[in-house]
Amino acid sequence: MEKLNLLWIQGLTCGGNTQSLLCAEETLLNTFLKKVNLLVHPGLSLDEDLEKTVEAVLKGDVRLDILAVEGAVRERGKGLYTVLDMRFDEVLRKLCGVANYVIAVGNCAAYGNIPALKEGSVKGLQFRFTERGGFLGDGFRSKSGLPVINLTGCPVHPEWFISTVLQIASGRPPKLDSLGRPKEFYTYFTHDGCLRNQYYEWRVEAEVLGRKEGCLFYRFGCRGPMTRSSCNRILWNGVSSKTRSGQPCFGCTEFDFPRENIWETKYNMGIPAELPPGVSLRGYIMMSGVAKTFTPDRLRRRLLDEDD
Amino acid sequence: MRMTRDLLTRLEGEVELKVFWSDGRIKDAYVVVPTYRGFENILKGRPILDALVITPRVCGICGHAHLRATVEAIEDAYRRAGRRVGITRKAEILRDVTTSLEIVQNHIRWFYLYFMPELVKLKPELKERFGPFTGSRWKEGIEASNYATKAIALIAGQWPHNSYMVPGGVTCDPMEADIRKVEALVNRVISFFEEKVVGMDWRSYLKLRGSNLLSKVIGDLGTFAEVCLENGLDIAGRSYGRFLTGGSIHPCISSGVKSKRTCEFNLSKVSELDTHSFLSRNGKGYSWSKTARYRGLPFETGPLARQIISKNPRITSLYRKFKDSVLVRVWARVDEILILSLAILEKLRRVDLSEESWVDPGVDPKKFSGKGVGVVEAARGTLIHKVRVERGRIAYYDIITPTVWNLGPRDDRYLGVVEKAMIGLTSRKIAHIVLRSFDVCSVCTSH
Numbered sequence: 001m002e003k004l005n006l007l008w009i010q011g012l013t014c015g016g017n018t019q020s021l022l023c024a025e026e027t028l029l030n031t032f033l034k035k036v037n038l039l040v041h042p043g044l045s046l047d048e049d050l051e052k053t054v055e056a057v058l059k060g061d062v063r064l065d066i067l068a069v070e071g072a073v074r075e076r077g078k079g080l081y082t083v084l085d086m087r088f089d090e091v092l093r094k095l096c097g098v099a100n101y102v103i104a105v106g107n108c109a110a111y112g113n114i115p116a117l118k119e120g121s122v123k124g125l126q127f128r129f130t131e132r133g134g135f136l137g138d139g140f141r142s143k144s145g146l147p148v149i150n151l152t153g154c155p156v157h158p159e160w161f162i163s164t165v166l167q168i169a170s171g172r173p174p175k176l177d178s179l180g181r182p183k184e185f186y187t188y189f190t191h192d193g194c195l196r197n198q199y200y201e202w203r204v205e206a207e208v209l210g211r212k213e214g215c216l217f218y219r220f221g222c223r224g225p226m227t228r229s230s231c232n233r234i235l236w237n238g239v240s241s242k243t244r245s246g247q248p249c250f251g252c253t254e255f256d257f258p259r260e261n262i263w264e265t266k267y268n269m270g271i272p273a274e275l276p277p278g279v280s281l282r283g284y285i286m287m288s289g290v291a292k293t294f295t296p297d298r299l300r301r302r303l304l305d306e307d308d
Numbered sequence: 309m310r311m312t313r314d315l316l317t318r319l320e321g322e323v324e325l326k327v328f329w330s331d332g333r334i335k336d337a338y339v340v341v342p343t344y345r346g347f348e349n350i351l352k353g354r355p356i357l358d359a360l361v362i363t364p365r366v367c368g369i370c371g372h373a374h375l376r377a378t379v380e381a382i383e384d385a386y387r388r389a390g391r392r393v394g395i396t397r398k399a400e401i402l403r404d405v406t407t408s409l410e411i412v413q414n415h416i417r418w419f420y421l422y423f424m425p426e427l428v429k430l431k432p433e434l435k436e437r438f439g440p441f442t443g444s445r446w447k448e449g450i451e452a453s454n455y456a457t458k459a460i461a462l463i464a465g466q467w468p469h470n471s472y473m474v475p476g477g478v479t480c481d482p483m484e485a486d487i488r489k490v491e492a493l494v495n496r497v498i499s500f501f502e503e504k505v506v507g508m509d510w511r512s513y514l515k516l517r518g519s520n521l522l523s524k525v526i527g528d529l530g531t532f533a534e535v536c537l538e539n540g541l542d543i544a545g546r547s548y549g550r551f552l553t554g555g556s557i558h559p560c561i562s563s564g565v566k567s568k569r570t571c572e573f574n575l576s577k578v579s580e581l582d583t584h585s586f587l588s589r590n591g592k593g594y595s596w597s598k599t600a601r602y603r604g605l606p607f608e609t610g611p612l613a614r615q616i617i618s619k620n621p622r623i624t625s626l627y628r629k630f631k632d633s634v635l636v637r638v639w640a641r642v643d644e645i646l647i648l649s650l651a652i653l654e655k656l657r658r659v660d661l662s663e664e665s666w667v668d669p670g671v672d673p674k675k676f677s678g679k680g681v682g683v684v685e686a687a688r689g690t691l692i693h694k695v696r697v698e699r700g701r702i703a704y705y706d707i708i709t710p711t712v713w714n715l716g717p718r719d720d721r722y723l724g725v726v727e728k729a730m731i732g733l734t735s736r737k738i739a740h741i742v743l744r745s746f747d748v749c750s751v752c753t754s755h
Contacts, residue, residue, distance in 0.1 A: 014368040016367075016468045046425060113365075210481055236465065242471075245461075250361050
């Protein structure tokens with residue numbers, strides 16, 4: 001099968017998705033490099049390749065199968081580099097017009113994220129936070145007929161990206177959810193696979209940071225139960241995740257990242273102000289009453305001190 | 309006068325190099341950082357602890373250093389307000405270990421992905437080893453860098469972009485098995501250094517000085533040195549020869565400032581200007597970066613500065629002969645891969661996991677007012693975060709990244725550090741290599 005041509009371009013970004021990509025497990029990264037013809041990646045290719053490749057693609061000399069965009073876009077403004085003497089946003093619009101698939105790699109490209117917080121003209125490709133439209137407009141479809149494939153996360157997990165590309169390469173493009181995210185990676189919640197699940201279920205909250213024990217949802221603002229990600233299913237760097245190292249989930253795969261008061265759970269009359277999707281207030285109150293009454297004693301002790 | 313303008317990529321972000329030539333030599337050079345996000349403004353008004361999640365996103369390759377600078381700035385503010393912030397030895401060690409690992413990871417990726425491919429342009433037969441995507445070392449370099457990133461993740465959950473350091477300590481509570489795995493990974497970095505980077509065991513490498521380093525070191529660092537000597541990179545790259553290191557990482561990096569002699573680093577002598585930044589809107593601006601000065605003068609920061617100030621015998625012996633050329637600047641960076649790795653192992657031997665990871669500083673962040681500063685060593689040099697908090701919200705945040713020191717624009721009297729290093733060069737290729745020898749990160753520079 002002919003290799004897919006992929007062009008990676010960077011807007012307003014920290015480059016974290018590129019660094020994350022380089023952290024991919026060896027087999028996966030090698031497969032990616034074998035199956036995909038990486039036309040240019042500004043973080044990895046020789047300098048002169050960027051303008052050369054963009055020119056060839058825009059002329060129609062080279063087919064563009066996948067355009068991977070890392071970073072948010074500033075419309076018509078200063079503060080972004082130029083390619084072939086065109087503003088970045090002009091080049092990007094043209095590239096999106098000729099690409100078979102467009103992938104937003106990471107939350108900046110998908111939703112605007114941190115660079116968009118205080119600047120209305122900074123946008124994600126088809127969204128600006130919760131607002132649909134973004135840089136390309138709600139109606140945008142790439143040549144394949146799909147909207148922008150949003151691989152969200154700050155950064156995105158390398159496996160989510162590579163697997164999505166490999167799915168496209170094998171002729172089975174991913175099914176997307178209503179936010180343009182491949183369902184396979186964004187159906188689970190961060191909560192699924194979290195080692196603190198029992199503490200959540202039995203309502204044992206972490207009262208301090210820095211311990212293996214206790215659920216971080218009740219006090220420290222953990223967004224795990226309401227954040228769609230596979231962070232605890234496909235581990236980070238192959239070994240861990242935020243919640244496994246005692247950090248609350250910050251909800252970085254969602255369009256409202258970063259929320260205010262990240263480290264704190266908000267309460268209304270003793271009940272968390274936001275409950276996990278589908279959980280009713282009444283259900284929550286009843287369940288937590290039962291859970292608190294019957295909490296197994298061992299969940300109140302330190303794990304390594306436990307003998308039975 | 310002829311002018312050339314190049315967009316440089318294959319670094320963190322992108323920079324434009326605008327150069328004026330006269331009689332085949334560079335007469336003047338402008339380092340332009342074209343992209344800007346505005347983190348300091350974004351942070352304004354946010355609850356103070358949100359900074360722990362936001363500032364790492366300044367940079368994809370040194371975000372961990374930004375996290376540490378934020379944590380230390382907040383802790384400093386708490387202390388200045390009279391609070392006792394007790395960090396356990398365990399938390400201190402873990403912070404040091406992951407901070408060092410990030411530097412190790414950076415140096416490996418920088419050398420193999422960002423820097424060596426440029427030398428292929430001078431010596432095409434190196435392509436098989438160092439060419440992007442296809443070179444054997446390109447792949448092995450990524451693999452080796454990931455021993456370090458995986459080791460960070462074992463402690464800090466993930467890399468890039470975690471927030472496991474918090475005022476009062478760290479969030480993680482690792483087990484002995486995790487620590488042993490980190491050790492094993494760091495040992496693999498050291499083996500990689502021995503086998504591929506210097507071609508000898510590390511003890512022998514550490515004993516070498518001066519010309520022996522050039523004649524005995526083989527491996528990729530040896531190849532690099534050869535290309536340097538063949539192309540005048542043992543001379544090219546010299547700037548002001550003034551060095552600054554604000555932070556420290558025991559025992560490899562001590563803080564200090566060196567011009568004619570070495571003095572203590574004094575934060576109050578650091579100033580930041582925006583006379584030639586777009587931010588000033590005075591018409592003179594040509595970059596989104598500000599300019600950092602120490603006692604009003606430009607200083608170089610980074611591995612070369614650190615290792616000269618810390619009296620690393622290998623780097624000082626090379627410096628005596630080759631000054632702040634590309635050869636020595638790059639060597640200092642590569643040397644840190646080994647010495648930081650050895651220091652990490654030493655620290656891990658001392659860590660006592662039964663200590664607490666976090667001690668509640670007992671501050672209500674919502675009511676807190678005060679100001680503080682964090683000064684840390686990031687991969688590219690000294691990173692300074694300053695914060696002022698009013699009733700729990702950030703009233704002012706200032707970030708001076710290492711690359712502001714090195715890549716920031718000129719002021720009314722002095723060229724920027726990199727700009728100065730460009731003057732007199734005779735080729736575009738060499739100019740690019742000199743610029744790259746500073747380990748360019750434009751996303752940090754303008755932030």
